Amino acid sequence: MAETSMAAPSTPDDKRPTVSRLYALDGLRFFAALAVLAFHFTARSNNAWGQPVEAKFPHLSLVTALGAFGVDIFFVISGFVILMTAWNASIPKFAASRVSRLFPAYWACVALSSILLIAIWPVKSVSFTQSATNFSMVQAAFGIGDVDGVYWTLWAELRFYILIGIFVAIGITTRRVLALCFVWPILSGIALTTNSALLSEVLVAEWAPLFSAGMALFVIKREPRNLAAWLVFLFTTLLAAGYSGQVTLDRIINDLTNRDFPPYVGWVVVVVSIGLVALLTLTRFSQWGGKKFLVLGALTYPLYLLHEYWGWWIISLLEDKLPAYAVLALATAFCIALAWAVYYFVERNTVNRMRRRLERDLVKL
Numbered sequence: 001m002a003e004t005s006m007a008a009p010s011t012p013d014d015k016r017p018t019v020s021r022l023y024a025l026d027g028l029r030f031f032a033a034l035a036v037l038a039f040h041f042t043a044r045s046n047n048a049w050g051q052p053v054e055a056k057f058p059h060l061s062l063v064t065a066l067g068a069f070g071v072d073i074f075f076v077i078s079g080f081v082i083l084m085t086a087w088n089a090s091i092p093k094f095a096a097s098r099v100s101r102l103f104p105a106y107w108a109c110v111a112l113s114s115i116l117l118i119a120i121w122p123v124k125s126v127s128f129t130q131s132a133t134n135f136s137m138v139q140a141a142f143g144i145g146d147v148d149g150v151y152w153t154l155w156a157e158l159r160f161y162i163l164i165g166i167f168v169a170i171g172i173t174t175r176r177v178l179a180l181c182f183v184w185p186i187l188s189g190i191a192l193t194t195n196s197a198l199l200s201e202v203l204v205a206e207w208a209p210l211f212s213a214g215m216a217l218f219v220i221k222r223e224p225r226n227l228a229a230w231l232v233f234l235f236t237t238l239l240a241a242g243y244s245g246q247v248t249l250d251r252i253i254n255d256l257t258n259r260d261f262p263p264y265v266g267w268v269v270v271v272v273s274i275g276l277v278a279l280l281t282l283t284r285f286s287q288w289g290g291k292k293f294l295v296l297g298a299l300t301y302p303l304y305l306l307h308e309y310w311g312w313w314i315i316s317l318l319e320d321k322l323p324a325y326a327v328l329a330l331a332t333a334f335c336i337a338l339a340w341a342v343y344y345f346v347e348r349n350t351v352n353r354m355r356r357r358l359e360r361d362l363v364k365l
Contacts, residue, residue: 024280024288025077026297032070032077033304036150037335039067040308041315041328044256047123048312049319054258056324065259068252069269071153072244074304075207076277078157079214080221083177086168087218092362094168098161100355102137106154108346109305110134112338113148121313148308159204160211174226177219181212181232185239206247209240213274221281237274245270298347303339311335 040046042057043065049056057064086094114131117124126147133139134147140155167180188205190196204211216233223229249266253259280286289296314331322330 022281022286023290023293024286025081025277026293026300027289028073028276028280029077029300030293030296030303032073033300033307034332035064035067035070035073036304037067037307037311037332038064039070039253041311041331043067043253043259045258046312048315049324050316052258061257062259065253065257065261066265066269068248068256069245069266069273071252072210072240072248072270073273073277074153075156075210075244076214076217076240076274078160079211079216080218080277080281081214082161082164083172083215083218086164087172089168090363091165091168092359092365094165095362096355096358098165099358100351102154102158104350104354105302105342105347106137106305107135108342109302110147112306112342113309116309116313117147121309121316123312123316124309148305150304150308156204156207159202160207163204174219174223174229177215178228178232181216181219181236185209185212185236189239189243207244209236210244210270210274212236213240214277217278217281224282233278237271240274241267241270298343299336299339302342302347303335306338306342307335310338 041064042053043061044053046053054061082098085097089097110131114126114134117126118128118131130139130144131147133142133144134151137151137154137158139146140152146152167176170176184203185208188200188203188208191199191203191205199205213233213236216229216236219226219229220233245266246263248270249261249263253261280288311331311334314334315327318327318330321327
């Protein structure tokens, strides 16, 4: 099938200027990854420190427990960036972009974490079959556990990409995007309240408001005076704070730490998080950091994928030999160095070539 037949139909929206690189988002993504890292190292219950983590960091853990909301920031940014990638893109271009961006680093990280958990530090039971299936990234669809717990967010992202891919095939316009951002969270809420497991899974129901808020932000970036876009953004922000934020608070923070935060904390943190994404996309701060933040953006994905068990391993080796904060600094530095290695030796050499080859081959289908 020719590329022209798969491209989104031309609309007046297409004449608006494209959005340039927003360097500040790269910095925010890296900050979100560090927040999740801090949550896992200093707040989430784990055995790496040889004692309860809240006893090791009695004051710090009160703050870093909220680092789990870094995932919520990722989902809002994804809504913005993936819509930006998809706007006016053909199916081959969009699919090639997402596959090449997701899989090379993911494959490397699955391999590294599997080696750690199978051969070096078998603190978690991981079978060869489970590890092999994890390379598909769709193991959750078959009820197979993740090698590393952080992979759950990739399953959410992947389902979101599929929904946007369908949207690309239909044709993206401002009107359709705003309709989707308004209707999608409502349908998700209905699926959740009626206990429709299949529909909830397909709609990425728990996180739909966060993705929708990011998408609405992109429309505002393109059309700052579009009142409907602003209203949809406010609507999805309220839903994200009122529901998605509570999921993060209840099922991640309150369940996985020995802290118990009241519901309003989740509401406030999500509103502030979405507001921060808005600040770094809609204002002059979007260019803050410049090209040097590209390095941080490049490290974010492998750092997020690798840090949990590799970091805990380093902590377990050093926790009785050095002060706690020195161990924390060394574990963080090690994970950043490992992320840099994945970027330098894997992503840097494969992503662009894979994207070009995939796009060329998909166009021929």
